[in-house]
Amino acid sequence: MSIRLRQIALVANKLAPVIDDLKAVFGLEVCYIDPGVGVFGLENSLLPVGNNFIEVVAPIKEGTAGGRYLKRRGGDGGYMVICQCESHAAQLERRERAAAMGIRIAWERESDGYHVMQLHPADTGGSFFEIDWDAKCEPEGHWEPAGGSGWRKAKRTEVVSAYSAVELQSPDPAGLAERWSKIAGVPVRKDARGRLEMALDNASVRFVEATDGRGEGLSGIDMVVADRAKLNSAAERREYKTTGDQLTICGTRFYLVQPNG
Structure with a gap:
């Protein structure tokens, strides 16, 4: 379905x-x-x-x-x-x-x-x-x-064009994944990095270990980046530090990914 x-x-x-x-x-x-x-x-x-x-x-x-x-x-x-x-x-x-x-x-x-x-x-x-x-x-x-x-x-797609995943963290990511999978009727699989995910029609729900001390919750979003230079410049002006391919806004980790990445 x-x-x-x-x-x-x-x-x-x-x-x-x-x-x-x-x-x-x-x-x-x-x-x-x-x-x-x-x-x-x-x-x-x-x-x-x-x-x-x-x-x-x-x-x-x-x-x-x-x-x-x-x-x-x-x-x-x-x-x-x-x-x-x-x-x-x-x-x-x-x-x-x-x-x-x-x-x-x-x-x-x-x-x-x-x-x-x-x-x-x-x-x-x-x-x-x-x-x-x-x-x-x-x-x-x-x-x-x-x-x-x-x-x-x-709708504006000059800097980011879409999101490709939402991330949920838990002390028991496998148990959480199984529960969501049963509700949605969508099987759990592993992504290219070995992380558990539930692949929906247009994006994935990913399940990872909670390691930041904040407990179980929605922890991240994969953002598909169209113009990384423009994003980096804007983040710097707003005094946001981009660490590798990640920055945090509203207590949420935004993972900066390439199209089809």
Whole structure:
């Protein structure tokens, strides 16, 4: 069954500085601000990365799930892996599979055009695992969480053209990989470097050992770089240090990879 990585969410104590850094370093633009997240005590912005999205959320009041997550992981970091499946039936099949595993639904909302299904991170491990269905079924086009189809006007690919993987870290990466694989119905394999990964239609979910003292969570994103010199120059101006092929923004390791690398 088809399933794509469509959106990666990060959580920050303050939204604006992180958005400014992502725009400056990676040459991205904000395409959508969702007023609906206010019900969760959050504010957000979405930025297209190729035909998919990075979202950043930040708490705007006390007692939010996002705020608790920030405290639990010791600061800004990864928050959600949001996928798109090709049909409502495929989404519901995954819902049933998760329920059989004892995995709770953290939040869901259904309409004629869109059904969001967010699985509880305490049960999935690693991060929130969200599997959504968009009735227009445009895997590189219309996306309800980005406000529809208008996001294309903000698409910028001069510095980075896409992301190719999201990384989850855990004290037990093999166990985490097995759980996510069962939910998604996608087998686990090893990448060229011997790391466990679940290959989705357009990107991979990678599972690695937690070694940074922050515990289990969404730890990294592979960014496909189109103009490394421009990226390096912008990072330096923002006082971000690039170590080899890696830099950290919003408590998240961004791995700078070449196209098809």
